[in-house]
Amino acid sequence: MAVLARASDAAIAERLDACGPLPAFERVRGPEQGLVMARGRTGGGGAPFNLGEVTVTRCTVRAANGLIGHAYVTGRNGRHAELAACVDALMQDTACTETVERIVITPLEAAEHARRAATAAKAEATKVHFFAMQNMRT
Amino acid sequence: MYVTVKGGEQAIDAAHAWLAEERRGDVSVPELSVAQIAEQLGRAVDRAMSEGSLYDRDLAALAIKQSQGDLIEAAFLLRAYRTTLPRFAHSLPIDTASMRAERRISAIYKDLPGGQILGPTYDYTHRLLDFTLAAGGTPPPVASAEPDGEALPRVPDILGQEGLLEPDEGSDATPGDLTREPLLFPAPRDVRLQALARGDEGFLLALGYSTQRGYGGTHPFAGEIRMGEVSVEIEPAELGFAIDIGDIVVTECQMVNQFKGSKTVPAQFTRGYGLVFGFSERKAMAMALVDRAMRAGELGEDVTAPAQDIEFVLYHSDNIEATGFTEHLKLPHYVDFQSELQNVRRMRRAAE
Structure with a gap:
């Protein structure tokens, strides 16, 4: 779910298409928009407090084989939540878990890792290397 | 009326x-x-x-x-x-220690583990208007470097190892929620932090500044400021386990403050805490200053300054409420004013 929540709806749809024919899905609940109250911790590690709300969309689908998929994703994109719920339902079908993992999850995860690595590399370039005062060398 | x-x-x-x-x-x-x-x-x-x-x-x-x-x-x-949306859940408390930090600085440890990471900051810019922006165009390429993989431990954890800093208090009780319950006094710290997190940046900045100028001074040091993405996790009832639903960007400030100690507590540093949505460093720092100032009573300090007065701060920090009451003066007060007018005329006649 962490991978699907961060992928775009278009990226998930494109990966699902690559899986070949899929079972039919029907919507059981949603997609519907709502809120999650994000909490922080006092001092970073202490008692929880309410920081503020985040928009969230959730969806539940039932595949033709009866398996139920749930999804909650940040933002207000109903299609994103629905596609993530479909993937969740597919993943529970032991016959196609491995295929979905390989064709959908792994590439999306790699894309997210690449995005994070690019940000981390930019952050690293802004890391300060102090000069010693005596000789102005690192 | x-x-x-x-x-x-x-x-x-x-x-x-x-x-x-x-x-x-x-x-x-x-x-x-x-x-x-x-x-x-x-x-x-x-x-x-x-x-x-x-x-x-x-x-x-x-x-x-x-x-x-x-x-x-x-x-x-x-x-x-x-107000038009239902609330599905609350999140598990976000873990700022595992933040994917884009910025992380400390003013108290030069060589802290993980280093000083400046990130996309306005600090060190010369505040000269950049007329090339008026002309438009593509910004210069951004430098990148291979991360060394070093973890970014929280500064309070580093200081805490020696017992020189007050520890985090750990109760996992359900925090108060200003959006659902009215504000009651004395307001506990969880409610205060919620109010500060949604409070007006200008108001908190002025109050935080006032503590630095001596109105409830707390001798603050910017122990650590970090900004970056954190995961939001919830535990939906239908699943019964925690799922990660995406990232939010937050800014966190750990202010470290002097404290003499008391009969029961040895001399140690105390802390003020700031946590806000987005990249809002000024507000996170101001929030941490005001949070610490409002702890004066619990730490046995004299409560003399506006920033230390919990009721004053919480009743005036919300700019939506403040706007509502200030701007309500625009509503028709015709009858009120007519009665005042009559009063003033009567007083004048009586004086003649």
């Missing part, structure tokens, strides 16, 4: 139509898109989300467009919108 009056409907319609025209401005200039605001006015979006207490970059950008960049009005629009 307000009197119900009818009329003005046509005038209001005409005023709103003019407002819409004003908002669009000269039609020969291309219209701003919401995506442009979300991408290019990021700090305004952060502020609207923080004071609107609703994390949604696109909605905040739309609110900024609708309010012509009036950020308090934008926050008001977000607060109003949130």
